[in-house]
Amino acid sequence: MLRRLKIKLWKVASALEASLYPYDDRYEMEREREEEMSGCVDLTSDYQEEDGFDLHFSEESTHNWLKTLDDKVSRLQSEMIWAQAAIKQLEKNG
Numbered sequence: 001m002l003r004r005l006k007i008k009l010w011k012v013a014s015a016l017e018a019s020l021y022p023y024d025d026r027y028e029m030e031r032e033r034e035e036e037m038s039g040c041v042d043l044t045s046d047y048q049e050e051d052g053f054d055l056h057f058s059e060e061s062t063h064n065w066l067k068t069l070d071d072k073v074s075r076l077q078s079e080m081i082w083a084q085a086a087i088k089q090l091e092k093n094g
Contacts, residue, residue: 014030014034017072018030018031021075029071030068030071030072033064033065033067033068034068036061036064037061037064037065
């Protein structure tokens, strides 16, 4: 049950991030990846979750999910680098 709550919270956080940072076609690519991943739940797996539901994600969906997270982290890192440079420029100019 805790795992399902974490997944739902991540979905909410992801949707919030996507609405706050709607950059060009990255949002559409992420949405397509999420749609691909949503169809990869196998309820006949040997992995038993504590609330009784079986969840198994394919290797491809896991790879797509990790790629999406890596893209988000890269975007946020580049934004942070830009923001730091802008702050230094403002401090320099007084």
